[in-house]
Ligand SMILES: Cc1cc2nc3c(=O)[nH]c(=O)nc-3n(C[C@H](O)[C@H](O)[C@H](O)COP(=O)(O)OP(=O)(O)OC[C@H]3O[C@@H](n4cnc5c(N)ncnc54)[C@H](O)[C@@H]3O)c2cc1C
């Protein structure tokens with residue numbers, strides 16, 4: 627984990643209310659993994675005071691060196707509104723990479739990825755890293771869901787060799803009408819799956835976890851919590867787990883990726 631000033635390379639609208647930001651980094655991200663996140667001071671005046679967490683969407687490489695990172699964010703409040711006004715050449719104070727990552731074992735053959743709304747970044751990064759890994763898993767289905775077509779961001783980037791993309795929106799404005807979990811259940815009826823990796827709204831993750839548990843399928847979820855420090859110092863991001871000896875974990879240092887079956891939903 628490193629604190630550094632990063633220069634904004636681009637900050638472009640990706641969909642209504644969503645932005646993609648590229649940031650040049652001097653060091654520290656060569657081994658960054660899907661699921662990890664950064665804490666960003668969104669404004670030079672430190673307003674809001676606290677840094678904001680964002681998952682890595684991907685790494686920018688030049689000649690086998692990581693020279694930058696990319697994030698995707700939705701404008702929801704003051705911090706993200708400040709961020710949306712940053713321009714190419716501006717500098718931002720960033721800490722990262724933080725937290726743990728998704729772990730897809732070598733033996734995993736059939737993998738399902740699920741992304742809802744702004745949960746796309748770590749799932750997109752995971753899909754791209756698996757592509758680079760070659761050979762396994764040998765089949766990967768990606769389910770992406772949003773409330774409307776305007777909440778489907780970066781979906782064309784899942785158009786990767788060996789990946790099957792299934793899109794749904796609650797209102798049917800793009801892809802299948804209905805919740806992404808309905809499509810997931812149908813796919814699970816159709817064949818065996820070794821692992822599900824998911825990121826998205828808490829309700830979706832709870833439903834995905836319940837579906838996986840009912841079928842005895844391993845499931846990893848990247849969850850969100852309000853974060854003040856991102857480094858295990860404030861203890862503000864505690865979540866409850868099924869472990870009587872240590873019933874709490876901290877999303878910033880023990881997560882954000884958890885075995886879904888160990889979380890107390
Ligand atoms: C590990 C992690 C990774 C994240 N990755 C991304 C990402 O890749 N892209 C993205 O757009 N967002 C991501 N988020 C959420 C993002 O951090 C918040 O949307 C952001 O901090 C809001 O800041 P704000 O000042 O704009 O909003 P605020 O004014 O702080 O809040 C606006 C609204 O958003 C809610 N909110 C704020 N922070 C969170 C949070 N952490 N979790 C849930 N609700 C929150 C508040 O309750 C409030 O309703 C991530 C959060 C975590 C914990």
Ligand code: FES
Pocket residue numbers: 852853854855856857858859860861862863864876877878879
């Ligand atoms: S955000 Fe401070 S301990 Fe996790």
